[in-house]
Amino acid sequence: MDAVNKVINEDLQKERDKCKFNVAELTAFLDGGDKFTQKRREKENRVFSIQGLRDAVPDEYMSHKERYENAVRKAVIMHQTLGTLEDKTLTEYETARLALRATTSSAIFKENSPLMLHYSMFANVIEGQGDEKQREYWLKKINNMEIIGTYAQTELGHGTFIRGLETTAEYDPKTEEFVLNSPKLTAYKWWPGGLAHTANHCVVMAHTYSQGKSCGIQPFMVQIRDLETNMPMKGVKLGEIGAKLGFNTVNNGFLGFENHRIPRDRMLMKNSQILKDGTFISSPNSKLTYGTMVYIRVSILGTMANTLGRAVTIATRYAAVRRQSQPKPNEPEPQILDYVTQQHKLFIGIASSHAYYISCFWLWTLYHRVTKELAVGNMDNLAELHALACCLKATTSADAAVLVERCRLACGGHGYMLSSNLPQIYANVTAANTYEGENTVMLLQTARALVKAGMQVAQGQKVSPSMAYLADQSKMAKWDSSVDGIVKGFQKVAAGKVAACLASLQRHTNNGQSAEDAWNLTSVQLVAASEAHARVILLSVFKSEMDVQTLTLSGETRTVLFQLVQLYTIYWALEKVGDLLLPTTTTTYSVSICDTAMRCDGWMDETSLFEKSTIQTSARTGIAGLVLSGLVYDSAVYPELVHQSLTSWPLQ
Ligand SMILES: CC(C)(COP(=O)(O)OP(=O)(O)OC[C@H]1O[C@@H](n2cnc3c(N)ncnc32)[C@H](O)[C@@H]1OP(=O)(O)O)[C@@H](O)C(=O)NCCC(=O)NCCSC(=O)CCCC(=O)O
Ligand SMILES: Cc1cc2nc3c(=O)[nH]c(=O)nc-3n(C[C@H](O)[C@H](O)[C@H](O)COP(=O)(O)OP(=O)(O)OC[C@H]3O[C@@H](n4cnc5c(N)ncnc54)[C@H](O)[C@@H]3O)c2cc1C
Numbered sequence: 001m002d003a004v005n006k007v008i009n010e011d012l013q014k015e016r017d018k019c020k021f022n023v024a025e026l027t028a029f030l031d032g033g034d035k036f037t038q039k040r041r042e043k044e045n046r047v048f049s050i051q052g053l054r055d056a057v058p059d060e061y062m063s064h065k066e067r068y069e070n071a072v073r074k075a076v077i078m079h080q081t082l083g084t085l086e087d088k089t090l091t092e093y094e095t096a097r098l099a100l101r102a103t104t105s106s107a108i109f110k111e112n113s114p115l116m117l118h119y120s121m122f123a124n125v126i127e128g129q130g131d132e133k134q135r136e137y138w139l140k141k142i143n144n145m146e147i148i149g150t151y152a153q154t155e156l157g158h159g160t161f162i163r164g165l166e167t168t169a170e171y172d173p174k175t176e177e178f179v180l181n182s183p184k185l186t187a188y189k190w191w192p193g194g195l196a197h198t199a200n201h202c203v204v205m206a207h208t209y210s211q212g213k214s215c216g217i218q219p220f221m222v223q224i225r226d227l228e229t230n231m232p233m234k235g236v237k238l239g240e241i242g243a244k245l246g247f248n249t250v251n252n253g254f255l256g257f258e259n260h261r262i263p264r265d266r267m268l269m270k271n272s273q274i275l276k277d278g279t280f281i282s283s284p285n286s287k288l289t290y291g292t293m294v295y296i297r298v299s300i301l302g303t304m305a306n307t308l309g310r311a312v313t314i315a316t317r318y319a320a321v322r323r324q325s326q327p328k329p330n331e332p333e334p335q336i337l338d339y340v341t342q343q344h345k346l347f348i349g350i351a352s353s354h355a356y357y358i359s360c361f362w363l364w365t366l367y368h369r370v371t372k373e374l375a376v377g378n379m380d381n382l383a384e385l386h387a388l389a390c391c392l393k394a395t396t397s398a399d400a401a402v403l404v405e406r407c408r409l410a411c412g413g414h415g416y417m418l419s420s421n422l423p424q425i426y427a428n429v430t431a432a433n434t435y436e437g438e439n440t441v442m443l444l445q446t447a448r449a450l451v452k453a454g455m456q457v458a459q460g461q462k463v464s465p466s467m468a469y470l471a472d473q474s475k476m477a478k479w480d481s482s483v484d485g486i487v488k489g490f491q492k493v494a495a496g497k498v499a500a501c502l503a504s505l506q507r508h509t510n511n512g513q514s515a516e517d518a519w520n521l522t523s524v525q526l527v528a529a530s531e532a533h534a535r536v537i538l539l540s541v542f543k544s545e546m547d548v549q550t551l552t553l554s555g556e557t558r559t560v561l562f563q564l565v566q567l568y569t570i571y572w573a574l575e576k577v578g579d580l581l582l583p584t585t586t587t588t589y590s591v592s593i594c595d596t597a598m599r600c601d602g603w604m605d606e607t608s609l610f611e612k613s614t615i616q617t618s619a620r621t622g623i624a625g626l627v628l629s630g631l632v633y634d635s636a637v638y639p640e641l642v643h644q645s646l647t648s649w650p651l652q
Helices: 002-007 010-017 023-031 034-048 064-085 092-101 104-108 116-129 132-144 286-321 340-375 382-409 412-416 422-431 439-458 465-472 483-510 515-549 555-575 577-581 606-611 613-633 637-648
Strands: 149-152 168-172 177-181 201-210 213-223 236-240 253-257 260-263
Touching (some): 010 286, 023 034, 023 092, 034 064, 034 104, 064 104, 116 286, 177 201, 177 213, 213 260, 213 286, 286 340, 340 382, 340 515, 340 555, 382 422, 382 439, 439 483, 439 515, 465 483, 483 555
């Protein structure tokens, strides 16, 4: 340890010495307690002490094939090292929490492991979709690595639209088998990780038919390669999809079927069944088939916390050791960390990473509760979980990608070097904007739930807890610049946007548009409403969970954590200041600006501005007026926000 300390850069050491809180306490807080920090370290020490996991040559100097082989080699060592560490004494929540923090894999694979999908979606889909017998049979093989699997859903022609999948599984009662086919090129599975050369089994989502009728999309366990030779099974076509921005060691592949037969019991039958004679028994809720995606969307919040945490750690350390320019003559060049603009770039990354951890733990708790409810047939909270997972997955992955790129830029030229690892981290993080549900599509899913909730509020009905604030708007006091006050402001913004969406949908349908066209015409606002809702959740959960969870921490640690909460909140208040300063009462702006098409319960309806080109000029003038009146309306708030942001960002 002494030897290591001696080579630590002097500036970095000075920064560390300035720390006013107990680092071990904060670490244990994030891990969920000392016991878990210890478990995590044990895992890390085992992995990091293995010489064979260090690359002799940097990945980027290897050929594509060498990189893949090197990744497989390391994945095998990782499994041999960690495979036995499963701790039966932990609850599901604790295991998930530990897995979130113990991300040894990201230190070993720059572009992820070829077994990534085996551990995540493949194992989870058997857990969630298999009946008891199937779970018992397959999970043992999965845990022992007797088989290696992946999750094959996306096709060349369809990723988002699952109901449009073209792979078919037709039941043949004579042989009690399903016959799998890829009728067209667009029906080929395209993207699954590990499919190209690694996996010998996969769960295939296929459009299922029995007795000449569609039984919807169902999951099937399919052996795709011979376990001895690793060659494709009869009627199976496999290959690699090609080079990508990142994920190059994940071995993403394609898969096609030609009359490939599998036994009846390979359909995962926890939710839907096909009996021997071909009778189809449908799931109590067709969306249960999509359960694995919900699981991964929840875990993506943790992935974003870790990934952003890595990037901002690299960039902040760099900012401590890098010196540049000479603002004061005859004085040494300052550390770039002393520039407030540099702090502005980096500290929001630190705050966001913490916000995502906290939100992820919170969402896991809901996930585990809903999973338990589903096990006893209670579907009441599935829609809320889905709506939260979608918008939080989309918002955190979009923000994390922006912030990681900002970290890269904050390292100047060195951030452009692969040796900084920031380009690879960016490639990983930006992928999350697309995989597991493309972000716009995810936001539109949450928007569906928001629109429903908005209509329920209008009819005086109760809505789900995370959307209850939509009903409280009239009672709500004016927002202010405290953290809780800003959360209220964001609730007003989201409620206003939802109301504007409802009005726009109504107007379009009144004008004779179909519900689908009205939805499409309103979709830019729907996405904005959904994002605003996600901001409400992220801000309010960060604050409220911190309030409760930090009670036992020392004053110094609490202080720094609440500085992060404050920083995160003020940052987003300033980012969305236009939204926050728009007046939310009908009295602040009037019909005369550009007629009722522009307003909805006092909220500006942006679509109508674009649509009504004839009134665009007057509408623009109107916006200026609105913003001005907004400033008057909240004149006390804005300067205070700016002041607070400037004084609280440079954390001690
Ligand atoms: C776009 C949607 C969400 C819905 O599409 P749709 O065809 O309009 O759906 P629908 O059948 O009409 O249903 C709409 C209805 O279904 C509900 N719903 C949709 N998904 C869920 C869910 N998971 N849980 C609970 N409910 C769900 C929606 O809320 C709608 O409900 P509503 O009608 O409003 O009451 C869906 O098809 C979807 O999830 N698409 C995204 C595909 C995706 O995520 N693929 C992931 C592939 S695997 C992968 O990327 C691995 C990456 C690697 C890694 O993880 O590391
Ligand atoms: C790195 C990576 C790993 C992956 N791993 C796997 C895997 O292991 N297994 C697997 O099955 N899949 C995997 N995928 C596939 C991934 O899940 C899909 O790419 C994703 O679901 C998006 O689908 P798509 O590619 O068809 O995009 P599209 O749906 O074609 O999206 C293209 C554009 O169309 C827009 N769009 C589409 N539909 C709508 C709509 N209804 N309303 C508004 N806009 C819309 C989108 O917003 C987007 O801008 C992976 C993808 C990546 C990038």
